[in-house]
Amino acid sequence: MTADGYDDLKLYIHGEWVAGADGTSPVHNPATYEQIGLVPLASKEQVDKALQSAAEAYRTWSRMSPLARGAILKKAAQLIRERADHIKRQLTMEEGKPLHESHYEVYTSADYFDWFAEEGKRAYGRTIPGRNAGSRQTVNREPIGPVAAFAPWNFPAITPTRKIAASLAAGCVCIIKPAEECPSTALAIVRALHDAGLPKGVVNVLFGNPAEISEKLISSPHIRKISFTGSLPVGRLLGRLAADEIKPITLELGGHAPVLVFDDADVDAIIDLSVRSKYRNAGQVCLAPTRFLIQEGIYDKFVSAFVDRTKALNIGNGLNPETDVGPMANQRRLSATSELVEDAISKGAKIRTGGPSERNAGYYWNPTVITDLSPDARLMNEEPFSPIAMLAPFGSMEDALVEANRLPYGLAAYVFTRSHKTAYEVTSNVEVAMFGVNQYSITVAETPFGGIKESGFGSEGGIEGLQGYMVNKYTSEAFM
Template sequence: MNTPYDTLYLFIDGKWIGTEGRATATVVNPATESLIGQVPLATSGDLDRALEVAGQSFELWRRTVPAERASILKRAADLILQRASHIAAQMTLEEGKPIAEAMDEVTRAAEYFEWFAESARRIDGRVVPANRPGVLQIVTRQAIGPVAAFTPWNFPAITPARKLSAALAAGCSVILKPGEESPATALALARALDDAGLPKGVLQVVFGVPDEVSSQLIASPIIRKVTFTGSVPIGRLLSKRAAEGVKPITLELGGHGPVLVFDDADVERAAVEGVANRFRGTGQVCISSTRFLIQRGVYPQFVDHFVSAARALRVGNGLHPHTQVGPLANLRQLAKMEELVADAVAKGAQVLAGGESLPGPGFFFAPTVLANVPMDARVMHEEPFGPIAILRPFDELEDALSEANRLPYGLSAYAFTRSARTAMEVGERLEAGMIGINQYRIVATELPFGGLKDSGHGSEGGTEGIEHYLTNKFISQA
């Protein structure tokens, strides 16, 4: 496949603004290490203009009837699906994931626009009976205001789609700052919304030095809501900035997903599907299964199936149709994998598969399986966010739950058992916002997506997803 990379822009006030007169950041194809694009970085003046327009357009968009907002979002979803092959190829070029995964992500991004289009038509209120005669009491829900949305590079279609679709459906204007390493995918979503008839200025897309952009946007009195997907340290920083302006913030942060496999489970299925789940997106997935905790009686059997499946994975350029694991997104990620494995091995861990970077070009790291990892190894505490899986045996349920809940992360968790009693207990006691029992696929447009503890707060998707972009107003009329 020989796909050209799109020209990159800022999108402000309905205008596509190029690199002229602005600093730029390079976009690198992680499979080839070749420079494929230059993304323009917004100046302080650009951000001021984006804020001004977002404030002005909000007054128009909030008064647009829900049926019209829904119609525009549905047209955008149709356009995204029509352009799916092109958008997926852009994603693979800039982020590296296999083209089949990219196509699936684009399709699911379109589904979010379809889902929240319908949600726009269902924003309602209530009439509350008064305790005095001649009084009408009404509770209405209205758009909270202009939104600053920050998204990372690892899911450049679905993460912006979750935020944009819900915020726009609610009647909010949005300033979106995607990751500079995978900008073309987010711009393709903006192009679809623009072509679908979204009024000019309701959506702005900006790039820039993350700290500078976030500080200027969040500090502005125009912004009334912040939403962020990314790392825990940056989430804490943005929370402080939002708190200074008494602004609500939705956070979807990191994870270190445990998987509990009990003696009575379908062990082969838990292992083979666990490999697919762990190494999807080259492990750069916040809800990935990372720590596989296997009851001792089936531990050898699980290890055999898991290691065999991991070694069989085909690693390569994501544009090749047979590739199952692409490159890491950047050189930082590659260096981190090397450091985590070296640290674990130095402390006594056993490498059962992979464990090393692959010959270049490209940021490739072999799918890696570690066993006998000591508790003081970094990988037992830090989110790997790469193709590393950890296998550990356990004896009793309490041991598994203790390890699963040990870390401050609480995004995703999984368990495999044929016992209804065990399934109910782990579902109740696992400290995670999303739990899969006898399956790894836990994300759907109709379900909330979000975590507990250091993994953030608030949900995206499902009926809960639009709530964070609405505020309640009580009207008492005599």
């Protein structure tokens, strides 16, 4: 552990914590620019060892009873909760989000282990009546095999956990490559599994060159399934690699979530919810509301209230308990945000509040509200992944539906109305995989998480998440 309390970083291969054989890469605190650690990078030989370890472990883990597998996952969940204060600090130091958000994320990760530990016991097959006397037809659910999983930096606890917990509950083993920028949180999650008695090789953790590791893992004959959460360009690349190997892949590739607010909505009641959800994790949330489409009758009131509430947010280091919005996670996001805002302004957009931060250190961008956006502004067409709220009026429901469906994304959408009929019309016609009606909190361990169209395919979480790591085996028996 370093002087500031950041954990020492290791690879986890065949049940052992080891140094990387291909050098290290610095980890920085996004609130201060300070280097807080060195992430070890795996050599090709270490990747090969992880693959061999996973293949060996699969033979025994897949045959272990769901009850025994679940007991280890539940013990890990218990340890994560016991260590939550330490893990949430690691998360905030390396990713930047406020401590209260990290606290929620760590406890939610424990929920995933608990839920999949139980659901793994209910991966039932079925019996199909035979057409002839003395025959029986059965369909069993079996684990698909070793999994290669790739997780991003914005939710360094929840995203790896979804992949690990579901795959292990299904009877698979998992090689996980978390983001090199936020390594400590994922390692803390795996450390809980290790201390819970996880057999060697069931989980391996690698860091290194993303392109080299992903290509090597996906092309390996040991790997039977891929799971990736991240950007659309990388998702396209990994999808092509998986297709070349005829291997199934789950992809979660982000979104550009519309929020449809109708005239009958209670503006005062939803402003605080809307602002907190928009600026959670500095907007670096794939489910984040981005395009606020407000019916004309309440547009001015909504804009005024949204701007006032945004101005009241406390911006600062996530380790400060008073912070509402922390820094962005890295320089790439800061530069991308600046480019998007400059493009919008050049096309006539108005900044109602926010903009670049004047702080001397940290990847800060002040929570921003923008109106009068041109439809061809990049902000209206590219996932912002930043603390920027775009507000625009609409007249009829048809106008709102056209704008909501205009983009190729299909992850999440939200609607606020007191009318059941309006809510039904919107949820029936907006093309997304997840919907929030009069709320933004829409994901928990027992529900599916995933998108359609260019937001990806497949689900994590829920029964669907478990099934993604299983295959059907059909058996037809004739009794002699």
